[in-house]
Amino acid sequence: xxxxxxxPTHLIKTRGQQVTLRCSPKSGHDTVxxxxxxxxxxxxxxxxxxEEEERQRGNFPDRFSGHQFPNYSSELNVNALLLGDSxxxxxxxxxxxxxxxxxxGPGTRLLVL
Amino acid sequence: xxxxxxxxxxxxxxxxxxxxxCNHSTISGTDYIHWYRQLxxxxxxxxxxGLTSNVNNRMASLAIAEDRKSSTLILHRATxxxxxxxxxxxxxxxxxxxxxxxxxxxxxxxx
Numbered sequence: 278x279x280x281x282x283x284x285p286t287h288l289i290k291t292r293g294q295q296v297t298l299r300c301s302p303k304s305g306h307d308t309v310x311x312x313x314x315x316x317x318x319x320x321x322x323x324x325x326x327x328e329e330e331e332r333q334r335g336n337f338p339d340r341f342s343g344h345q346f347p348n349y350s351s352e353l354n355v356n357a358l359l360l361g362d363s364x365x366x367x368x369x370x371x372x373x374x375x376x377x378x379x380x381x382g383p384g385t386r387l388l389v390l
Numbered sequence: 391x392x393x394x395x396x397x398x399x400x401x402x403x404x405x406x407x408x409x410x411x412c413n414h415s416t417i418s419g420t421d422y423i424h425w426y427r428q429l430x431x432x433x434x435x436x437x438x439x440g441l442t443s444n445v446n447n448r449m450a451s452l453a454i455a456e457d458r459k460s461s462t463l464i465l466h467r468a469t470x471x472x473x474x475x476x477x478x479x480x481x482x483x484x485x486x487x488x489x490x491x492x493x494x495x496x497x498x499x500x501x
Contacts, residue, residue: 319494321490322490334488335489
């Protein structure tokens with residue numbers, strides 16, 4: 278079992294560009310959540326996807342959008358990148374909407390110059 | 391959302407027990423108390439969760455105060471691999487909620 282995988286591992290973009298991050302959930306999991314973790318801070322919840330729909334959203338602007346595919350994998354898109362978007366982006370999966378156990382991927386480190 | 395308060399950092403000697411406290415005085419009656427930890431350069435990993443009773447698993451024990459306004463994560467014998475940031479998170483068992491990690495407690499284990 279590969280667990281939660283994310284790609285790419287690192288990414289460098291410039292202000293104003295757009296970025297797409299990808300996540301494959303753990304086998305048997307159908308729910309994917311995305312988090313942003315700035316340096317020295319705890320992860321901040323962006324949104325959660327279940328049955329290909331966004332079910333819950335944190336306090337993030339509309340520049341942050343996502344998608345879930347029929348195979349339960351997910352993408353996080355960020356438009357019009359700002360310097361402040363530089364962070365570690367984490368994906369977590371779980372079976373159904375339960376919060377009993379979230380499995381996290383290793384994250385994608387995004388640097389915006 | 392329930393607010394949590396944890397010490398910024400703690401130290402422990404290797405092979406000694408560690409008690410990591412968390413205050414969650416505004417927790418609702420249906421919120422479970424979840425603990426996650428994040429090792430350096432890794433994503434968070436689940437440690438344990440509980441509602442009212444004390445809970446044990448192979449990684450740790452969770453002691454929950456009778457009034458549920460605080461809890462303590464207990465590592466019975468700290469190892470160097472336990473050096474991580476530990477997060478206490480009140481969560482309902484269902485979905486449709488915003489998860490707040492907070493800043494957690496950074497545990498340093500001294501050889």
